Amino acid sequence: MTLLLIALKFLTIVFGSIIAGFIGSLTGLGGGTVLVPVLTLFYGIPFIFAAGASLISTIATSAGSASAYTKKKIANIKIGIGLEIATTTGAIVGSLTLVFIDKHALIWSVYVIFGLVLLFSLIPTIKKIGKEVPPETKPDWSTKLFQLTGSYYDERLRKTIKYHGIRWWLGEIVMFFAGFVSGLLGIGSGALKVLGMDWAMNLPMKVTTTSSNFMIGITAATGSSIYWYEGYINLFIAAATAIGVLIGAFFGAKVLVRISNENIRWIFFAILSFLGFDMVFKGLHLINFLITFSLMIQFFISVIISIVLISLLYYNSKRKEWRKGNEKSR
């Protein structure tokens, strides 16, 4: 009887991970960003076990979906490996920081940081909604030196798109923080990687999300080995999440190449804002600071805040589109 209950427990984690993996793969986030909040908020799993299971599962998502993208030659492996210098260094510093925080009983702060990282990763997303191909820029010195050029075939636009990256150094700086966040929070931190390539290096969205997906695995492998020796990986949870996230990622990858970027961004904006608010509340609740009401109420407040926020922003972006349409017709 108890064995049946444990099996059920296992399957519910697998189920939650499938959803996390699906969203993670669609957005290029890598699953962990959704998985850690789901495991801690809904399954009552301690943060370090959630982070451990999440980080190692992130490798599965990354490898699973990257195998599909690299074959289609959308991901740019060369640019990816170049940027991994910064992400792996960041991952080492980040996971050692988590070890320090854990040993000094400061875990509440990781919840707050997690929530804030989620919410802040939305800002660049909101700003750039609707842009498929980045604005034209002139190549700079780093474009030539680090060979930041490439091309891919866009199935939706039905043409080959040539592109080049700029500001390699800025990309590396953002990538260091991406790696740091990955090691600290047990996520792939795909949002920051996308930011590094999209905003800093001006690469097209498709290249950014697919390359980020492939880079996440390497970053996560660095952090995971440190997590392993530190005992952050509970094998029961990790086996469930790795299998689940992989199944989710498989379906996510099938869908990604077909849908437009605008849809991707709205989906991840909606879910992340809710999880972000809830994580901040949980962190503050742990030290009884400002948030003293029960988990259920925290949950509902987060839902309401995120619904209001998303509706406002959605309305705002649609209004801009509508105005643009008007100008064109004139």
Next chain:
Amino acid sequence: MKNHDDEIIISYFLKAGVMISVSFLIVGVIILFAKNGGDGFTLTQMSSYNYALAHGIDSKSVSLGKIVSGLSAIDGLYFITVGLWVLIFTPITVVFIGWLSFLEDKNYLYVGMASIVLFNLFFAMLVIPRFIV
């Protein structure tokens, strides 16, 4: 990367790594449930998260040196361990393939950059654990 077949090879490596890993994980989970636990712990202990946290039932308690004996004793926990380590090594092989292909292209700047990435990976795996444990 001039030689575009590398991307196909990388794609196969990633797929193979994930498949091997997941097979080990699934077999491990089945054994874990069939034997009601592994490595001296019961399933109930492992799946009670706070108990596991307090009693150190985690990756630290699994000794990597015992993998061979664990596998031959058909211990589910060691199958899961192998599955997870295959997962960790999967992306590393990709960097390695990249390194080889940059070398082939005589792109020494990128050979150097891939070397730094590999150094970081093995630094995290082999050097840091000696200091933090």
